[in-house]
Amino acid sequence: MKTTPRQNLITAAALVCVLTFATTIAQAADPLSSWNDGPAKKAVVEFVQATTEKSSPKFVPPSERIATFDNDGTLWAEQPMYFQLLFALDRVKALAPQHPEWKDKEPFASLLKGDVKGALAGGERAMLEIVMTTHAGMTTEEFEKIVKDWLATARHPKFKRPYTEIVYQPMVELLAYLRANGFKTFIVSGGGIEFMRPWTEKVYGIPPEQVVGSSIKTKFEMRDGKPVLVRLPEINFIDDKTGKPVGINEHIGRRPVVAFGNSDGDRQMLEWTQAGLGARLMMLVHHDDAVRELAYGAESKIGTFSDALMAEAKTNGWTVISMKNDWKRIFAWEQ
Amino acid sequence: MKTTPRQNLITAAALVCVLTFATTIAQAADPLSSWNDGPAKKAVVEFVQATTEKSSPKFVPPSERIATFDNDGTLWAEQPMYFQLLFALDRVKALAPQHPEWKDKEPFASLLKGDVKGALAGGERAMLEIVMTTHAGMTTEEFEKIVKDWLATARHPKFKRPYTEIVYQPMVELLAYLRANGFKTFIVSGGGIEFMRPWTEKVYGIPPEQVVGSSIKTKFEMRDGKPVLVRLPEINFIDDKTGKPVGINEHIGRRPVVAFGNSDGDRQMLEWTQAGLGARLMMLVHHDDAVRELAYGAESKIGTFSDALMAEAKTNGWTVISMKNDWKRIFAWEQ
Numbered sequence: 001m002k003t004t005p006r007q008n009l010i011t012a013a014a015l016v017c018v019l020t021f022a023t024t025i026a027q028a029a030d031p032l033s034s035w036n037d038g039p040a041k042k043a044v045v046e047f048v049q050a051t052t053e054k055s056s057p058k059f060v061p062p063s064e065r066i067a068t069f070d071n072d073g074t075l076w077a078e079q080p081m082y083f084q085l086l087f088a089l090d091r092v093k094a095l096a097p098q099h100p101e102w103k104d105k106e107p108f109a110s111l112l113k114g115d116v117k118g119a120l121a122g123g124e125r126a127m128l129e130i131v132m133t134t135h136a137g138m139t140t141e142e143f144e145k146i147v148k149d150w151l152a153t154a155r156h157p158k159f160k161r162p163y164t165e166i167v168y169q170p171m172v173e174l175l176a177y178l179r180a181n182g183f184k185t186f187i188v189s190g191g192g193i194e195f196m197r198p199w200t201e202k203v204y205g206i207p208p209e210q211v212v213g214s215s216i217k218t219k220f221e222m223r224d225g226k227p228v229l230v231r232l233p234e235i236n237f238i239d240d241k242t243g244k245p246v247g248i249n250e251h252i253g254r255r256p257v258v259a260f261g262n263s264d265g266d267r268q269m270l271e272w273t274q275a276g277l278g279a280r281l282m283m284l285v286h287h288d289d290a291v292r293e294l295a296y297g298a299e300s301k302i303g304t305f306s307d308a309l310m311a312e313a314k315t316n317g318w319t320v321i322s323m324k325n326d327w328k329r330i331f332a333w334e335q
Numbered sequence: 336m337k338t339t340p341r342q343n344l345i346t347a348a349a350l351v352c353v354l355t356f357a358t359t360i361a362q363a364a365d366p367l368s369s370w371n372d373g374p375a376k377k378a379v380v381e382f383v384q385a386t387t388e389k390s391s392p393k394f395v396p397p398s399e400r401i402a403t404f405d406n407d408g409t410l411w412a413e414q415p416m417y418f419q420l421l422f423a424l425d426r427v428k429a430l431a432p433q434h435p436e437w438k439d440k441e442p443f444a445s446l447l448k449g450d451v452k453g454a455l456a457g458g459e460r461a462m463l464e465i466v467m468t469t470h471a472g473m474t475t476e477e478f479e480k481i482v483k484d485w486l487a488t489a490r491h492p493k494f495k496r497p498y499t500e501i502v503y504q505p506m507v508e509l510l511a512y513l514r515a516n517g518f519k520t521f522i523v524s525g526g527g528i529e530f531m532r533p534w535t536e537k538v539y540g541i542p543p544e545q546v547v548g549s550s551i552k553t554k555f556e557m558r559d560g561k562p563v564l565v566r567l568p569e570i571n572f573i574d575d576k577t578g579k580p581v582g583i584n585e586h587i588g589r590r591p592v593v594a595f596g597n598s599d600g601d602r603q604m605l606e607w608t609q610a611g612l613g614a615r616l617m618m619l620v621h622h623d624d625a626v627r628e629l630a631y632g633a634e635s636k637i638g639t640f641s642d643a644l645m646a647e648a649k650t651n652g653w654t655v656i657s658m659k660n661d662w663k664r665i666f667a668w669e670q
């Protein structure tokens with residue numbers, strides 16, 4: 001039987017429809033659609049399959065599926081400087097009218113003149129003074145509101161978007177993919193625990209009780225018959241470098257099987273994770289995309305990815321994620 | 336139509352069967368079967384219904400359903416003294432051969448002669464020395480093994496059973512009931528966080544990451560190329576009294592809606608819980624059953640339930656659980 005041109009056309013159209021539909025389905029079905037098919041994505045998918053398939057020799061029981069993630073530079077960006085530091089600088093400006101003495105007092109004087117570099121020239125002491133002045137003295141509830149209010153209005157200097165949108169879409173997909181496979185996802189960050197908790201659930205799907213970070217001390221007090229926790233200008237815990245395994249042990253109480261970081265501050269977390277028995281997955285995000293984000297690493301003060309770390313990654317079999325090659329897109333709002 | 340005696344007998348037997356079956360079903364269906372029908376059980380059930388029914392004005396979203404429980408005297412027993420102290424005393428005996436100097440050194444000398452009272456006469460300093468000697472100096476993994484080994488062999492002096500069986504069955508049912516209704520259950524105890532974590536998941540269904548407790552500091556170290564955390568003889572955090580809201584804030588990062596305790600050490604946790612907006616449930620276990628367990632409270636050094644706490648419970652509407660009246664049975668192994 002012969003087909004008419006019209007019939008041919010209909011058949012062709014139908015075929016196109018079916019193919020388009022199939023492609024759409026395939027894309028929708030890929031939980032890691034912002035990852036290019038490459039070694040990093042492959043390592044993730046193979047690890048998850050091997051640890052969740054009951055018959056696999058690498059099977060990990062659901063209760064042991066603990067995955068820890070650094071935040072700055074791993075889940076969201078950290079340039080031109082840590083967002084929490086930008087928050088602190090904005091707070092200094094907001095509080096300045098109540099502190100006329102800052103006009104002549106470093107590091108505040110330089111800061112208020114817009115000279116961030118000059119302010120931070122005072123090193124760790126200057127940084128600590130800025131952090132304590134802007135992070136302590138209020139109740140935990142008041143601080144939470146300050147953070148939320150800032151996030152609602154502040155914009156990233158380069159991307160002109162709220163900081164909570166400067167998050168890496170492939171990592172957001174990865175978090176969801178791990179959770180869909182029974183992993184419990186935690187943040188283990190050098191950032192302030194109470195600076196992160198107000199927004200991590202909404203942005204990453206990670207609830208407050210699964211956030212580990214640096215902290216200052218708090219004190220229980222009764223104010224007008226109501227109990228409050230007052231934030232004190234005293235360091236409680238620094239969740240960085242050797243502090244990360246300590247923080248993991250204190251807050252989680254078991255060793256992760258998955259750990260993602262991006263800098264020298266994450267080294268010990270990855271070592272600690274790897275030292276456990278059974279299957280493990282350690283990865284480092286490498287900022288090598290000067291076009292879509294930034295290329296930095298060994299030479300950067302913020303998010304240092306030293307040559308020694310790169311060498312250790314090779315020796316230990318940690319996967320280094322190339323943002324340039326492994327990520328199809330970096331931010332959700334990219335085309 | 337007349338029935339024969341035989342028919343009557345069959346009908347009666349069938350009726351008995353049906354009734355027995357119905358009772359069994361009703362019992363099996365009651366998730367709080369070790370609780371007597373009384374004010375405490377009623378308060379729990381009504382609270383859970385009110386906070387989980389979507390149309391209820393008291394509805395609490397699942398993510399906010401945080402429930403915190405003291406451990407000693409609330410979930411398991413705490414007499415003749417805190418089980419962790421009994422563990423420490425056993426450890427002193429076990430370690431004595433390696434410490435010949437203890438023969439002449441208090442508090443160890445008294446302890447090794449079996450004079451616990453004499454050993455503890457040195458007050459807090461003596462206690463601290465016993466705790467640090469027995470809890471520090473090893474890695475976290477070694478300590479976990481020590482705790483597990485002790486629990487496997489040690490027996491409660493009165494009940495002659497493993498300590499992990501001296502847990503309150505009504506509370507175990509309550510934990511499961513809350514979890515079945517979407518609550519996340521946490522321990523918030525003055526006890527050592529690493530003393531509890533090795534067994535809380537098995538005994539209470541509470542995983543390590545949901546245990547908050549007192550702690551000593553730990554230090555990350557490389558030993559033979561392997562990372563370890565070494566337990567240091569230095570207090571990190573005391574999770575008692577005003578420390579409980581601090582610990583809750585640090586570990587959980589949100590305010591509980593449910594809090595259970597049994598002593599003056601839990602006062603601030605209940606106050607902190609109650610001070611939040613919306614429906615709240617605060618309860619105190621009162622040890623008033625001299626027959627099945629022990630009757631103690633205001634006069635007891637361990638698990639003090641002062642008259643002031645009782646007065647505050649009345650003022651604030653906290654339910655006081657009478658172990659004697661509210662609990663059908665106390666331990667799982669009771670008939």
